[in-house]
Amino acid sequence: MNRYFRISGDLKEIDFPIILYNIHQKEISGTLIIKNKNYEKRVIIRNKRVIFANSNDIKDSFEKYLLRNNIINQKILKKTSEYVKSNVINFRRGLLELGYINYDEMWKNKQDHLKDIIFPLFNLHEGDYEILTDDNDIDENIVLDIDIPSIITEGMRNSDIIEIYNNSIRDIDDVYPFHSEIISNLELKDYEIHILDLVRKVSSIDEIIKKSELLEKDTLRILCMFLVLEIISEKRIDRKEVTIEENISGLHSFNSFEDALKHYNMKYEMIYKLLSKEIGPIALSILFKEVNNIVDALPFCLQKIKLNINGTLKEDVILKSVWYYDFGKQGMEFLKGLEEILYAEIYAVKKHLGIDYEQQILRWINSKGM
Secondary structure (H helix, E strand, O other), rough: OOOOOOEEEEOOOOOHHEEEEEEEOOOOOEEEEOOOOOEEEEEEEOOEEEEEEOOOOOHHHHHHHHOOOOOOOOHHHHHHHHHHHHHHHOOHHHHHHOOOOHHHHHHEEEEEEHHHHHHHHHHHHOOEEEEOOOOOOOOOOOOEEEEEHHHHHHOOOOOOOOHHHHHHOOOOEOOEEEOOOHHHHHHOOOOOHHHHHHHHHEEEHHHHHHHOOHHHHHHHHHHHHHHHHOOOOOOOOOOOOOOOOHHHHHHHOOOOOHHHHHHHHHHHHHHHHHHHHHHHHHHHHHHHHHHHOHHHOOHHOOOOOOOOOOOOOHHHHHHHOOOOOOOHHHHHHHHHHHHHHHHHHHHHHHHHHHHHHHHHHHHHHHHHHO
């Protein structure tokens, strides 16, 4: 949804569910840190799944969660706290040994507690976020392990619509069906499917609100959720348009990161030759500047790229960063990144030489089957 997503920033500029969706789309694994004046929360993400969460706010402790939801009372809290202190065990173990919960309840309560840490972030619009791409092991036995689209869906069902509405849908008049493949993995409610059916029949948001069986605020909430997940779009998708994914799959079939990089490097070299012929040695600096403008939107293996003197990407730096990657799993994201770099360089040609040169580049690439 946000093509030039950055790995750190201000929550006034981007909503939490959109951060999560970009992490999902770009297959980022690491720790998402959310800070504001009241607390710091960390959401651990691995392989497009939310694994764990923690918070330094005392209100987010497991004990406070159990009290808040009437799972235990003050008497049980006091007795269990004294017991765990004298036996040097954790609180969950104390509840088990004293017979206040069973195993099923312990797992469910802890997983619901992790969600309870995360879900308030959907209503947070002040503070900062940062993604650390570490691979540290999680020293926890009970984890959440839920896919990102599902956590977005569940979180937005209970989020404050006002801020997200203002940021994502306020200025949109019409919406259209977009990606449908993600729906099969979501457990949508019947009333959410109802709103999606309306989008398929009418495009006007005003008309959707009129025809909806739901209250206006809930209709808008679901439309916002569908926009974040790219189930619907503010733009009508012409079937003749070629998406990045379709463009990549139609261009070439690659067997490795190295094959793909060599293929795209031929394109980058050709663009550099055209640009340098017209404007001289500064062509390399211009190309690097345009690529650097989108670097935060690229896969992490492409975020430290360097250019050779002929305009190609330095292969050793990139191939070293994907040494442990599986091309079958991460190859498409790698190709998307290379395609984004190509778009940035073509834009540099258009900006500095004009649309005629841009069209020349595009014709040359197409005629060469590149």
